[in-house]
Amino acid sequence: MALDSKVPAGAIADKWTKHKGEIPLVSPANKRLLDIIVVGTGLAGSSAAASLAEMGYNVKAFCFQDSPRRAHSIAAQGGINAAKNYQNDGDSVYRLFYDTIKGGDYRSREGNVHRLAEVSRNIIDQCVAQGVPFARDYGGLLDNRSFGGVQVSRTFYAKGQTGQQLLLGAYSALNRQIAKGRVKMYARHEMQELVVVDGKARGIIAKNLVTGEFERHSAHAVLLCTGGYGNVFFLSTNAMGSNVTAAWKAHRKGAYMANPCFTQIHPTCIPVSGENQSKLTLMSESLRNDGRIWVPAKKEDAEAIRAGKLHPNDIAEADRDYYLERRYPAFGNLVPRDVASRAAKERCDAGYGVNKTGEAVYLDFAAAIMRFGEEEVHVKGLKNPSTAEIKALGEKVVESKYGNLFQMYEKITASNPYKEPMMIYPAVHYTMGGLWVDYNLMTTIPGCFALGEANFSDHGANRLGASALMQGLADGYFVAPYTVGEFLSTDIRSGKIPTDSPEFEAAEQAVRERTEKFINNNGTKSVDFFHKRLGKIMWNEVGMARSEKGLKQAIADIQALREEFYADVRVLGSANGMNPELDKAGRVADLIELGELMAKDALERNESCGGHFREEYQSPEGEALRDDENFAFVSAWEFTGVPAEAQLHKEELTFENVELKTRSYK
Amino acid sequence: MDLTLKIWRQNGPQEKGEMKTYPISGVEEDMSFLEMLDFLNDKLINEGIEPVVFDHDCREGICGMCSLFINGEAHGPGRKVTTCQLHMREFKSGDTIYIEPFRAKAFPIIKDLMVDRSAFDRIQRAGGYISVNTSGNTIDANAIPVPKENADKAFDAATCIGCGACVATCKNSSAMLFASAKISQFSLLPQGQPEAKERVLNMVHQMDLEGFGNCTNTGACEVECPKGISLENIARMNRDYLFASLSSNK
Numbered sequence: 001m002a003l004d005s006k007v008p009a010g011a012i013a014d015k016w017t018k019h020k021g022e023i024p025l026v027s028p029a030n031k032r033l034l035d036i037i038v039v040g041t042g043l044a045g046s047s048a049a050a051s052l053a054e055m056g057y058n059v060k061a062f063c064f065q066d067s068p069r070r071a072h073s074i075a076a077q078g079g080i081n082a083a084k085n086y087q088n089d090g091d092s093v094y095r096l097f098y099d100t101i102k103g104g105d106y107r108s109r110e111g112n113v114h115r116l117a118e119v120s121r122n123i124i125d126q127c128v129a130q131g132v133p134f135a136r137d138y139g140g141l142l143d144n145r146s147f148g149g150v151q152v153s154r155t156f157y158a159k160g161q162t163g164q165q166l167l168l169g170a171y172s173a174l175n176r177q178i179a180k181g182r183v184k185m186y187a188r189h190e191m192q193e194l195v196v197v198d199g200k201a202r203g204i205i206a207k208n209l210v211t212g213e214f215e216r217h218s219a220h221a222v223l224l225c226t227g228g229y230g231n232v233f234f235l236s237t238n239a240m241g242s243n244v245t246a247a248w249k250a251h252r253k254g255a256y257m258a259n260p261c262f263t264q265i266h267p268t269c270i271p272v273s274g275e276n277q278s279k280l281t282l283m284s285e286s287l288r289n290d291g292r293i294w295v296p297a298k299k300e301d302a303e304a305i306r307a308g309k310l311h312p313n314d315i316a317e318a319d320r321d322y323y324l325e326r327r328y329p330a331f332g333n334l335v336p337r338d339v340a341s342r343a344a345k346e347r348c349d350a351g352y353g354v355n356k357t358g359e360a361v362y363l364d365f366a367a368a369i370m371r372f373g374e375e376e377v378h379v380k381g382l383k384n385p386s387t388a389e390i391k392a393l394g395e396k397v398v399e400s401k402y403g404n405l406f407q408m409y410e411k412i413t414a415s416n417p418y419k420e421p422m423m424i425y426p427a428v429h430y431t432m433g434g435l436w437v438d439y440n441l442m443t444t445i446p447g448c449f450a451l452g453e454a455n456f457s458d459h460g461a462n463r464l465g466a467s468a469l470m471q472g473l474a475d476g477y478f479v480a481p482y483t484v485g486e487f488l489s490t491d492i493r494s495g496k497i498p499t500d501s502p503e504f505e506a507a508e509q510a511v512r513e514r515t516e517k518f519i520n521n522n523g524t525k526s527v528d529f530f531h532k533r534l535g536k537i538m539w540n541e542v543g544m545a546r547s548e549k550g551l552k553q554a555i556a557d558i559q560a561l562r563e564e565f566y567a568d569v570r571v572l573g574s575a576n577g578m579n580p581e582l583d584k585a586g587r588v589a590d591l592i593e594l595g596e597l598m599a600k601d602a603l604e605r606n607e608s609c610g611g612h613f614r615e616e617y618q619s620p621e622g623e624a625l626r627d628d629e630n631f632a633f634v635s636a637w638e639f640t641g642v643p644a645e646a647q648l649h650k651e652e653l654t655f656e657n658v659e660l661k662t663r664s665y666k
Numbered sequence: 667m668d669l670t671l672k673i674w675r676q677n678g679p680q681e682k683g684e685m686k687t688y689p690i691s692g693v694e695e696d697m698s699f700l701e702m703l704d705f706l707n708d709k710l711i712n713e714g715i716e717p718v719v720f721d722h723d724c725r726e727g728i729c730g731m732c733s734l735f736i737n738g739e740a741h742g743p744g745r746k747v748t749t750c751q752l753h754m755r756e757f758k759s760g761d762t763i764y765i766e767p768f769r770a771k772a773f774p775i776i777k778d779l780m781v782d783r784s785a786f787d788r789i790q791r792a793g794g795y796i797s798v799n800t801s802g803n804t805i806d807a808n809a810i811p812v813p814k815e816n817a818d819k820a821f822d823a824a825t826c827i828g829c830g831a832c833v834a835t836c837k838n839s840s841a842m843l844f845a846s847a848k849i850s851q852f853s854l855l856p857q858g859q860p861e862a863k864e865r866v867l868n869m870v871h872q873m874d875l876e877g878f879g880n881c882t883n884t885g886a887c888e889v890e891c892p893k894g895i896s897l898e899n900i901a902r903m904n905r906d907y908l909f910a911s912l913s914s915n916k
Binding site for chain 1: 677678694696697698700701704705707708711712714715716717719721722723724725726727728729730731744746747751753755776777780782783784786787790791792794795796797798799800801802804805806807808810811812813814817818820821824825827828851852855857858
């Protein structure tokens with residue numbers, strides 16, 4: 001099948017308006033005859049379900065958590081970008097578009113990204129109208145801050161809980177529709193299979209996680225808003241339940257998976273502390289607005305710190321290496337995530353790491369605290385304040401900006417970041433890859449759409465900070481509600497889709513067999529045992545630095561692991577009723593297959609770009625070497641039975657509005 | 667660390683539950699409380715015993731899914747933390763730890779330590795929203811300035827994670843801290859005014875329907891709330907409720 005991105009012709013700034021005007025409408029009377037399933041209730045899912053229901057479609061929404069409000073978008077911290085130019089610092093739709101394309105290392109689709117930048121402004125208006133309490137300045141107007149990879153302040157925020165506030169806004173819109181009976185909500189339900197009838201996505205098999213029952217749900221279209229697959233690494237900043245199952249089932253049924261190896265390793269996370277750790281915690285990128293990243297300049301100092309013989313506060317200014325400011329003077333601590341992560345790894349690999357494991361660098365607020373303190377002294381007109389007084393005032397300011405993050409850090413590490421620098425290290429955070437979608441966000445299965453992190457379209461090989469929230473809400477509020485019309489307008493005479501067809505029968509049967517197999521397996525090892533091993537393989541060979549040899553080894557190791565998993569996994573209890581271990585087994589089975597495809601994708605992409613760093617392709621200074629001649633395309637993989645033997649389809653990327661350049665933040 | 671865990675086991679909503687004892691050794695100080703339970707479950711699986719079921723997801727204190735009653739306190743010892751943010755360094759070797767589900771009539775037990783908190787969703791559906799459709803044509807976000815003080819207070823109220831610690835802690839199993847947080851958020855913002863009266867009346871009504879008790883001003887909910895939601899919100903809700911009751915056309 002040839003990939004058609006369906007990006008409309010015309011000038012980039014007119015494409016979306018023109019396309020919206022040309023999408024066939026579905027009359028209100030006909031919308032009532034059309035059913036839509038939305039899987040996942042994060043920013044993309046909740047906003048899509050609410051908006052489609054407002055328009056008049058019949059919506060069923062599903063989430064595996066006990067409430068739609070708990071989807072993992074809730075944990076996003078720093079903010080959401082929008083080209084409002086409230087700060088009058090030269091921001092514009094074009095600049096947001098340009099920053100996103102460049103930040104993504106020229107591996108995203110121009111048309112989609114420009115649309116994202118256009119609707120970004122509507123998102124802020126919409127959320128404020130919903131009562132989302134964004135941070136405001138003393139004049140009562142909205143405040144902004146900066147994020148990595150840009151030189152303007154366009155990020156709207158609500159302390160370090162922006163994701164929470166935006167999701168609760170979308171959740172409230174969803175609740176309004178549930179109360180009206182326009183959305184039927186299925187919490188503690190997990191999609192187990194996509195049902196395809198006559199080549200079109202026509203429903204899902206869902207599992208009621210409380211009773212263990214399998215349910216058939218039919219619809220005219222299925223929207224997968226199921227987030228990313230960072231949990232393939234076991235340790236990540238994702239929630240424990242985040243998984244790839246819905247997307248993977250669609251992939252197995254014919255949806256192509258695009259750029260699966262593009263993984264974002266976030267530079268500022270709390271370092272790994274022990275073998276029994278279950279997840280990693282992000283410290284928002286917003287901290288890089290004010291915090292300075294450093295390691296000791298002398299190796300012996302780093303060694304003394306690791307041995308517990310030296311405290312970071314005792315290292316003189318001249319003996320500190322602010323390596324981001326040194327290497328990238330133009331952007332300093334606010335370089336994009338992939339660049340910051342690799343730089344941290346480089347210093348730690350060279351022996352300058354600062355915790356017991358040698359895998360941590362400092363994020364230091366001492367200078368910011370003094371700077372804010374002095375500002376306050378000035379504002380308050382204090383005469384001859386002591387250093388301690390200035391510090392105390394500065395700490396107050398830092399608390400008002402980042403209080404919840406500092407508290408979170410202290411709870412986890414038992415160290416006070418107001419008094420000593422934070423320790424941070426990169427961790428898996430986001431996946432730019434995902435289901436391939438066209439301009440309408442439809443996958444290669446007609447009627448099956450993918451929104452938010454679950455699709456691949458907007459972030460290329462590296463996502464900029466505060467752009468995930470923007471994309472989730474853009475897709476859910478402002479893109480999919482229009483673009484599903486193109487598909488559904490041909491469906492107004494289809495009538496209700498029956499659930500007693502052979503396709504539904506077969507799908508349910510397949511799910512039952514998988515479940516029975518796990519329960520009757522009588523293996524000897526827990527699901528986590530395999531998940532942890534998968535994570536180790538992925539982190540070591542498909543993580544921050546990848547090589548041909550390592551990737552080939554990873555594929556072999558994952559294939560062996562899969563065999564062992566099916567032969568030896570042990571799931572206790574029964575298939576009837578609540579059984580979280582059983583649910584986890586299904587998720588890990590899919591993650592293992594995905595991991596193999598990720599390694600395959602990374603192996604075939606013989607260049608370094610964004611979060612994908614191949615050791616063979618780097619400059620003498622260690623910067624990524626992109627190969628636009630041979631790799632300016634999207635890798636879309638078609639499932640053929642074995643992940644490593646997936647068939648590659650290329651979508652060539654053309655850049656008409658941005659010049660392809662070496663990405664430099666120096 | 668060596669610990670003795672006393673854990674509530676209950677196979678289903680209608681079945682009888684009981685406290686079971688599990689000795690455990692090899693627990694590390696840096697483990698979070700839930701990682702300690704993962705560690706226990708891994709052991710149980712190896713011994714052929716069904717693992718303990720408990721709710722959890724984000725493990726960074728924001729999703730509101732984790733919900734354990736530890737040694738008689740919602741989310742255990744420590745203030746302003748959820749169970750997932752509690753670390754084993756708060757305990758010492760030799761301790762006995764009692765782990766129970768959040769208990770309330772409106773939170774029926776599903777299995778072991780997992781409870782059904784869907785009553786909270788129904789309270790939100792009764793009015794926890796501002797009726798604005800998605801359009802792309804709402805007025806510019808900066809067209810309505812909001813005094814910083816009100817915006818900050820609205821934000822503080824809006825940080826509620828809906829975990830239910832307030833209910834589990836309250837001797838009356840009252841959900842007033844939870845409901846008042848959402849009512850206050852909108853009450854403090856200009857966007858919330860048109861529906862303010864209906865909202866407070868409907869949400870309080872739903873709260874009563876669900877079987878939550880009333881507030882007798884003990885303040886335990888505020889102490890145990892992992893997000894430090896203030897009792898001030900209950901006062902504001904009561905004032906709004908009184909005003910709405912007296913002036914509503916209904």
